[in-house]
Amino acid sequence: MLRQYINVHDLETFDDNYKSQLLEWCQKNGQTISYKLLARYKFEKRDRFKVAVMVDGKKVATADDFNKKSAEQIASEKAMVALGIISEEDLEEDDDE
DSSP, X not given: OGGGTOOHHHHHHOOOOHHHHHHHHHXXXXXXXXXXXXXXXXXXXXXXXXXXXXXXXXXXXXXEESXXXXXXXXXXXXXXXXXXXXXXXXXXXXXHO
């Protein structure tokens, strides 16, 4: 029944773990990757984390969210766009699916 509405193949091959993808890309290209906590602050009575993705010691992207892991994922996604690994159009297509 779901096959009418969902492309199972696309769902099986879809990978939204941008942190893992970026790590893999850096390893293949001989680059180092690290994450740096830039700030931890309160927003609406909750902790918020701002992190930076560092590739070969250079800040490529930053993001913040309510948990550190999520901030790292968002920053990794932004870094992949900044490095030309994925495009904004790729992200929009994934959102449409």
